Amino acid sequence: MPRTLEFDRSQALNAAMKLFWARGYTATSLPELLLAMGISRSSFYASFHTKRDLFIECLVLFGDRTLAIVEGELQTQSPLELPRAFFVATLLDVSARKAKQGCMMVNTVLELADIDPPLNRLASKQLRAIESAFARSFTLAQKNGELDAGLCADELAARVMTINLGLRVQSRLCKSQKELEPMIESSLSMLGLAA
Amino acid sequence: MPRTLEFDRSQALNAAMKLFWARGYTATSLPELLLAMGISRSSFYASFHTKRDLFIECLVLFGDRTLAIVEGELQTQSPLELPRAFFVATLLDVSARKAKQGCMMVNTVLELADIDPPLNRLASKQLRAIESAFARSFTLAQKNGELDAGLCADELAARVMTINLGLRVQSRLCKSQKELEPMIESSLSMLGLAA
DNA sequence: TACATTCTGGACTGATTGGTACAGAATGTG
DNA sequence: CACATTCTGTACCAATCAGTCCAGAATGTA
Numbered sequence: 001m002p003r004t005l006e007f008d009r010s011q012a013l014n015a016a017m018k019l020f021w022a023r024g025y026t027a028t029s030l031p032e033l034l035l036a037m038g039i040s041r042s043s044f045y046a047s048f049h050t051k052r053d054l055f056i057e058c059l060v061l062f063g064d065r066t067l068a069i070v071e072g073e074l075q076t077q078s079p080l081e082l083p084r085a086f087f088v089a090t091l092l093d094v095s096a097r098k099a100k101q102g103c104m105m106v107n108t109v110l111e112l113a114d115i116d117p118p119l120n121r122l123a124s125k126q127l128r129a130i131e132s133a134f135a136r137s138f139t140l141a142q143k144n145g146e147l148d149a150g151l152c153a154d155e156l157a158a159r160v161m162t163i164n165l166g167l168r169v170q171s172r173l174c175k176s177q178k179e180l181e182p183m184i185e186s187s188l189s190m191l192g193l194a195a
Numbered sequence: 196m197p198r199t200l201e202f203d204r205s206q207a208l209n210a211a212m213k214l215f216w217a218r219g220y221t222a223t224s225l226p227e228l229l230l231a232m233g234i235s236r237s238s239f240y241a242s243f244h245t246k247r248d249l250f251i252e253c254l255v256l257f258g259d260r261t262l263a264i265v266e267g268e269l270q271t272q273s274p275l276e277l278p279r280a281f282f283v284a285t286l287l288d289v290s291a292r293k294a295k296q297g298c299m300m301v302n303t304v305l306e307l308a309d310i311d312p313p314l315n316r317l318a319s320k321q322l323r324a325i326e327s328a329f330a331r332s333f334t335l336a337q338k339n340g341e342l343d344a345g346l347c348a349d350e351l352a353a354r355v356m357t358i359n360l361g362l363r364v365q366s367r368l369c370k371s372q373k374e375l376e377p378m379i380e381s382s383l384s385m386l387g388l389a390a
Numbered sequence: 391t392a393c394a395t396t397c398t399g400g401a402c403t404g405a406t407t408g409g410t411a412c413a414g415a416a417t418g419t420g
Numbered sequence: 421c422a423c424a425t426t427c428t429g430t431a432c433c434a435a436t437c438a439g440t441c442c443a444g445a446a447t448g449t450a
Contacts, residue, residue: 166361
């Protein structure tokens with residue numbers, strides 16, 4: 001079995017994800033993808049099948065990484081600190097470029113809601129997975145007595161998600177990270193989780 | 196000066212806006228637009244110049260109408276009731292189809308942020324105009340003593356806007372209006388404006 | 391070194407994109 | 421009725437789109 005693959009698949013996938021993340025599905029053309037991924041057309045179709053298949057793979061990658069951030073913070077942070085840790089990790093502790101790109105799942109939902117329902121459902125599902133992770137951590141906090149058991153953990157998680165979605169849109173507006181920081185503080189105080 | 200225009204310009208513009216609103220800029224093709232507007236290619240270019248020019252006109256129309264809703268509610272509602280009135284008017288007191296379309300300005304920002312900066316700036320400006328209208332009404336309420344003068348009116352308006360953006364994204368997810376209603380109540384209680 | 395196998399670059403396809411050109415239909419004025 | 425003017429339908433354009441195809445380059449095995 002001679003001639004091995006001449007490019008790093010996961011590296012190419014990562015480059016594609018960056019591009020889709022920044023420019024969306026429709027506006028990212030195949031030639032642009034090939035250039036960013038550093039591969040040729042035939043290698044592309046041999047390894048990734050279609051543009052849409054590649055997009056799905058990128059979306060899953062992005063969703064998994066985002067979920068990993070939440071789960072990761074859960075290891076070291078108290079559940080009450082989780083929303084702040086998540087906002088800081090994804091909006092402030094990243095390059096200005098990444099912050100401006102917002103969240104790939106949110107971008108996808110807004111771009112493709114009426115255009116490609118299956119992709120919309122996939123992105124929605126991934127967002128719900130993140131919301132569930134928050135809900136689980138709040139339930140845990142209630143059992144530990146860290147969090148008032150009167151509040152419904154699911155509703156609190158839903159509030160965090162609405163705020164989160166709002167902040168993602170704000171980060172795609174002209175706003176710099178300097179403007180974003182007080183917004184995050186303000187949001188946390190709305191949630192009753194201020195410092 | 197013989198032969199008058201054979202179509203209703205504002206009606207055609209309205210049809211175009213509906214389509215752009217639902218499907219976004221890139222995914223709406225010229226043939227689709229012509230069909231929805233009920234005019235032919237030459238009439239289109241004679242009256243609207245380019246697809247992009249038409250989109251700008253639609254975006255301005257949408258922004259003006261949204262702002263008119265805020266200003267309109269201001270005539271009859273107390274400033275403290277304004278956020279609820281706005282959410283209800285734009286998310287619940289509309290058809291399910293319209294609710295699912297979200298907000299055209301938000302959709303535009305997310306679709307075109309990196310693709311067409313001038314359009315992004317236009318949509319951002321329109322969103323800021325709405326935020327300003329909220330801020331003005333809160334300042335007024337403080338002078339009337341309806342609202343605690345300790346709170347900063349601008350920051351309260353910014354909070355309303357973040358929540359608003361979050362709800363617009365939620366409305367583009369699979370969520371029905373039945374699921375949206377408790378989210379609105381929950382959001383108002385975060386803002387300290389619950390019933 | 392020779393072969394089988396696998397990958398790669400570039401030419402090509404048909405469809406679709408936004409935009410233009412122009413002939414002819416329609417209508418108000420004289 | 422004739423003309424000038426304006427609008428509209430259609431054919432057309434170059435560019436770009438995603439996707440296919442195949443000749444030839446590259447490499448592990450024998």
